[in-house]
Amino acid sequence: MKSSKLPIIYGIVVIAVVLLMLPKYAFNDPDTFWHIELGSYMLEHKQVLYHAIHTFYEDKLPYIPHEFGFQILVALSYQAFGWPGAYLLTALSLLLLIPGLLRLARISRKELGMEEEHPLLLLFVLLIACWIYYGYFKIRPQMISAGLIVWFVVYLREFQLRVGWKPAAALIALSLLIANIHTGVWLVIAVFTGMALLESLLNKQLNKPRMLAFLGVWLVGLLNPGGLKSLFFILTVTKNDFNMLINEWQPLQFNKLDSLPIMLLLLFFVLTLPFALRGKPFRFFLAAGILYLGIANFKQNLFMWLLIPYFAAAALDAAPPWLRSWRSQLRMPAILLCLAVGLAVNSAYVFVRTPQIDAKNYPVEEMNYIMERKPEGKRPRVLSTYGTSGYVMFRGGDILTDGRQDPFITEQSKGTLGWTAFERSMHGFSVYLPEIVSYDKPDYVIVRSDSSWKLYDGWVEAFGEPSFKGTYGSVFVIPRR
Structure with a gap:
């Protein structure tokens, strides 16, 4: 193949x-709705939230503002352009991530004294970015944090x-x-910074500039609205193993077909280690950490995907020798331009044909019905499943819980059956629903259409016939007693 054609190819x-990263798959996550609502609330009231909003508990449950920056950004994007604006934030995040993955692979090769470029680097990075x-x-x-971590x-x-x-300034920023x-x-x-400090100690290179930079990284982290509680938020969400009720926190099941890409990644990661470690302390520390995170659960498996280019880059020289003679001659400005073109096309498509909220997975029609009948200036109390409550709040309802955990696993949120609000939301749509409704006193209850008939008949007996049936499910009106 003529080298002059390679850059074009x-x-x-x-x-x-980039065009294959279809925009519609970025939408309809249950957490997106309450992130936008919280960000909008903070912008309207010009304050950082330290309590849960729009819940049955009014403003009484404490909230750790561990994602407030993202919530502000996504709310601004949504307020400016609606759902296409939210996608623009996604496109910018990809524009941050993909060059970062490529630069990470190149710096890895540079560390080992290899030529930074390799014809397979860009292709490998694009494959990883797609997943x-x-x-x-x-x-x-x-x-957003994915790209920031890579850089x-x-x-x-x-x-x-x-x-x-x-x-050093970039690290601190x-x-x-x-x-x-x-x-x-x-x-x-x-922890990555601690690994670098240990590396410097072992290599007898820990000097004043390094120590100041590492301290700067650690200390500047305290400059966030939630302080230490936000930095150690993992200790809150894992308390009493409440997080294990959420799918993405549960252990990976490698015997399932859905986990095949993750299993292949793990096998590939292990195969790269003989090429990548080279007796370098930091590489060993990082490999151990990524291996731990990579097999823990789906949520933390992301870190293995983000850092696999660092290890794989060193193994690419094991490819057939004839490949090494290729030179893409596609420099970073050209790559950025191509990424921008692809993302611009995707963004334009979203503006022209904006993806709709999935009415089968979210109570779209049901909330239309409720909001048409609510008293002026009042938010209705709506009991819905944990996964749809964020959408209900986004549409204007007060809810038992949203997609956060920390406000809803507190002692203040405990109620009937000795369950926290989080537990009532997760387990409540069962034989216990009438008891929970009696305790939490919602105005409306929304149940899924695929609920078992036995449960549904019990709910009809307790609440009467539903007042509305939509694509998602049924709406029961609960009279005040």
Whole structure:
């Protein structure tokens, strides 16, 4: 193949891969709705939230603002352009992530004394970016923090290669951004920094500039609205194993077909280690950490996808020798241009044909019915499932819980059956629903159409016939007693 044609082919591939990241799959995540609602509330009231809003508990339940930066950004995007605006934030996140993954692979090769470029690097990075998009880019905080974490590791390795104020400043700035956009993952970069410190100690290179930079990364993380509670948010959500009730926190099941890509990633990661470790302390520490996170659960498996280019880059020289003679000659500005073209096309498509809320998975028609009948200036109390409550709040209802855990696993939220609000929301749509309704006193109850007939008949006996049936399910009106 003539080398003059390679840049054109690579450019076409970049644009094609971006176009294959179909925008509709970024929408309809249950968390998106309450993120927008919280951000909108903060913008309207010009304050950071420290309590849950629009719940049956009014403003009495404490909330740790561990994602407030993302919530502000997504609310601004939504207020400006509606759902296409939310997708624009997704597109910008991809524009941050993909060059970061490529730079991470290149810095890995540079560390090992290899030529930074390899003809397979860009193709591999695009493949990884595709999986990350479909698995994790759902208009949630991780779509921004993913790119920030990748760039943090890039600058961390550049700083270790050559101490300087520019990479040090970048590290501190990225630490501050992560601590305010998605504080819950800040601990990961704090641990990465600790790995770099240990590396410096073992290599007898721990000097004053390095120590100051590492301390700066750690200390600047405290400059977030939630302070230490936000930085250590993982301790809150894992308390009493409440997080295990949510699918993405549960252990990975490698015997299921859905886990096949993750299993293949794990096997590939292990195969890269003989090429990638090379007796380097930081690489060993990072591999151990990523292996732990990568097999823990779906939520934390993201870190293995983000950092696999760092390890895979060193193994690419095992490819057939004839491949090494290829040179894409596609420099970063050209790659950015191709990415921008693909994302611009996707964004234009979203503006022309905006994806609709899935009425089979969310009570769209049911909330239309409720909101048409609510008293002026009053939010109706609506009991819906945990996964749909964020949407109900977004539409204007007060709810038992939304997609957050911390306000709803507190002692203040305990009620009938000795269950917290979170437990009542997760387990309540069962034989216990009449008792929970009697305790929480909602104005409306929305139940799914695929509920068992036995349960449904029991609910009809307790609440009377539903006043409305829609695509998602049925609406029961609960009279005040």
